[in-house]
Amino acid sequence: MSDLTRRTILSLPLGGLAVSALGTRFASAAEPVKIGLVAALSGASAKSGEGITRGLSVAIDEINNRGGVLGGRMLELVRRDDESNPGKGQTAARELIDKEGCAILFGGIDSPVSLAIVPLANSAKVPFMGVWAAATNITRNNANPNYVFRVSAVDVLVDKALIKYATSRFGSKSPGLILVNNAWGDSNFSGLTAAAEAAGIKLAGSEKFEDKDVDMTPQLQRLRNAGADCLILVGNAAPGAQVIKSLQRSAWSVPIVSHWGISGGRFPELAGSWAGKVHFVQTYSFFGQQSDIGKKVLAALMAKYPDIKGPGDVAPPVGVANAYDAMQLTALAIQKAGSTDGSAMREGFLGIDDYKGLIKNYVKPFTDANHDALNENDYVMVRYNGEQIEPVTG
Numbered sequence: 001m002s003d004l005t006r007r008t009i010l011s012l013p014l015g016g017l018a019v020s021a022l023g024t025r026f027a028s029a030a031e032p033v034k035i036g037l038v039a040a041l042s043g044a045s046a047k048s049g050e051g052i053t054r055g056l057s058v059a060i061d062e063i064n065n066r067g068g069v070l071g072g073r074m075l076e077l078v079r080r081d082d083e084s085n086p087g088k089g090q091t092a093a094r095e096l097i098d099k100e101g102c103a104i105l106f107g108g109i110d111s112p113v114s115l116a117i118v119p120l121a122n123s124a125k126v127p128f129m130g131v132w133a134a135a136t137n138i139t140r141n142n143a144n145p146n147y148v149f150r151v152s153a154v155d156v157l158v159d160k161a162l163i164k165y166a167t168s169r170f171g172s173k174s175p176g177l178i179l180v181n182n183a184w185g186d187s188n189f190s191g192l193t194a195a196a197e198a199a200g201i202k203l204a205g206s207e208k209f210e211d212k213d214v215d216m217t218p219q220l221q222r223l224r225n226a227g228a229d230c231l232i233l234v235g236n237a238a239p240g241a242q243v244i245k246s247l248q249r250s251a252w253s254v255p256i257v258s259h260w261g262i263s264g265g266r267f268p269e270l271a272g273s274w275a276g277k278v279h280f281v282q283t284y285s286f287f288g289q290q291s292d293i294g295k296k297v298l299a300a301l302m303a304k305y306p307d308i309k310g311p312g313d314v315a316p317p318v319g320v321a322n323a324y325d326a327m328q329l330t331a332l333a334i335q336k337a338g339s340t341d342g343s344a345m346r347e348g349f350l351g352i353d354d355y356k357g358l359i360k361n362y363v364k365p366f367t368d369a370n371h372d373a374l375n376e377n378d379y380v381m382v383r384y385n386g387e388q389i390e391p392v393t394g
Helices: 002-011 012-029 048-067 086-097 111-124 154-169 183-199 216-225 237-252 258-263 267-277 292-304 317-337 343-350
Strands: 031-039 075-081 102-108 128-130 148-150 175-180 205-209 230-234 257-258 280-284 354-356 361-362 380-385 386-391
Touching: 012 128, 031 048, 031 086, 031 317, 048 075, 048 257, 048 258, 048 292, 048 317, 075 086, 075 258, 075 343, 086 102, 086 111, 102 317, 111 128, 111 148, 111 183, 148 183, 154 183, 154 230, 154 257, 154 280, 154 380, 175 183, 175 216, 183 205, 183 230, 205 216, 216 317, 257 258, 258 280, 258 317, 267 280, 267 380, 292 317, 317 343, 317 354
Parallel strands: 031 075, 031 102, 102 128, 128 148, 175 205, 175 230, 230 257, 257 280
Antiparallel strands: 280 380, 354 361, 380 386
16 A cells, blocks of 8 residues: 555544445345255256246345345355266355355255265354255255255155155055165155155165166066056156156056156156146145235246246246245344345244245254254145146046
8 A cells, every 4th residue: 555545544533434434334234145056957957956046036036025034134146067977966055155155055856965065064153055856865964963954845854745646646555666776765755665665665675777867668567567556766757757657668557656756857747647636845835825925926927937827827836936035034044144145044944933935834943953944744746737837636
């Protein structure tokens, strides 16, 4: 600094210095709070990333329109495509934390990607919010303190619901499992095996497939020979569709109950005429009588996205609804924290008392012992009607 510059500063009246400092504080307060999203934005599961983006965006618009957080700071969404690849997801998460300075990360559909991000988030002390990936050990990860939260299904609870549905809806006494061969499939194998045992039924067997497989006929034939009277499917849209095409080629018209991965891509297009046979789980439907919040969110979606003409165009509803509620809960956590410091935000999540949300009315949604805001009472069963996801009736 030159002597002239130093003398000029020293000669400023105190009021001038006060204005300068005040201006700095205002500039700091005006900085946006960056919300990071690592999700599948391309490839077979791109619909999932788009649904999450839309749910977050509608919530962010609403929060910003009411003044943002922390005395006027606006929320800004920063996205990265993980391409359903754990390594790329972890790299994207590092970039959002280190380069973009995101206060929180949101995750996408793929459990293996989220599981790759979990240790990074806990190490960096940056909250990580799951809104789709359901592997049980995403939140139940043994970290202390644990910075991972979730507004989504949890495999260990979904698996109980799927077994219960198979037995009550279809009278299944010997369901067979057809599962993707990755960490998500492993999570569900454990949960479904335990759920079947608790229900007093015996599984016909369990078969796995790879994400890129295009013919599951051998696995299905083994389950058929073992006497499976219902299939429980765990996989994303593209391989899930190949399971259905293989069933159709085999002319095996067995009831199919599925986890929600098939709703994150082009399942009805890829699966063809048998797509509507599959009953699968979601956390929300925009069909039927809506709460005031449901009406507000649907109206906002229709106003923001021209392709949404009605409830059937909100696809996939689970990504939209989970992301919307999770973003609103995040804003509450930031307000509770009084800052965007990760440790303070973690305590902010634990300090939320209640929130009247889209999916449900949340009461103490997060505790030290439970970082999952949804439970088995928050699921609905749906099916495809053409491209639309509609509740199962009758």
